[in-house]
Amino acid sequence: MRHGKKNNHLGRTDSHRKAMLANMASSLIKHKRISTTLAKAKALRMYVEPIITKSKTDTTHSRRIVFSYLQDKETVTELFRDVAAKVANRPGGYTRIIKLNNRLGDNAEMALIELVDYNEVYGKEAEAAEKKTTRRGRSKAKATDAPAAKAEVAVEEAPAAEEKSEDKGE
Numbered sequence: 001m002r003h004g005k006k007n008n009h010l011g012r013t014d015s016h017r018k019a020m021l022a023n024m025a026s027s028l029i030k031h032k033r034i035s036t037t038l039a040k041a042k043a044l045r046m047y048v049e050p051i052i053t054k055s056k057t058d059t060t061h062s063r064r065i066v067f068s069y070l071q072d073k074e075t076v077t078e079l080f081r082d083v084a085a086k087v088a089n090r091p092g093g094y095t096r097i098i099k100l101n102n103r104l105g106d107n108a109e110m111a112l113i114e115l116v117d118y119n120e121v122y123g124k125e126a127e128a129a130e131k132k133t134t135r136r137g138r139s140k141a142k143a144t145d146a147p148a149a150k151a152e153v154a155v156e157e158a159p160a161a162e163e164k165s166e167d168k169g170e
Helices: 014-031 038-054 060-070 073-086 120-132 140-169
Strands: 033-037 095-099 110-115
Touching: 014 033, 014 038, 014 060, 014 073, 014 110, 033 038, 038 060, 038 073, 038 095, 038 110, 060 073
Parallel strands: none
Antiparallel strands: 033 110, 095 110
16 A cells, blocks of 8 residues: 555656656756656656755755755756755745646646746746735825925924024024
């Protein structure tokens, strides 16, 4: 029985599956998005997300652990240099799986797996949505007018204080 065993064997032996996932993870890190079957994409997500989390701490130990999974020096370098810098403040969820049309040959479910921070299409829409929505009841017009009004009051008070000090000097 498979109680508590999460990984999908994908119809392969253990060594073949590990080699395939390492190659797919290297390709994902290099190219930022790859197209594969849905089952492989879901297996790859479980494989690559802990590796990306490990890359946030740039130590020799974490580099060696990541290299033991990926077996590609250039990919490890790119992961720790470029990808880790982009995902530094993200608490998880580094990949996105987008379902595509079924494959023509065998009708397999296809999917596009990509690194979230490297997508230009989705990122711009999310940033625009975040900037214009607010959950507070106070409007932005009131908030912007208040500092300007305080600055005007401070400017008006400053000359009055100078005049009083000049009167005392005479």
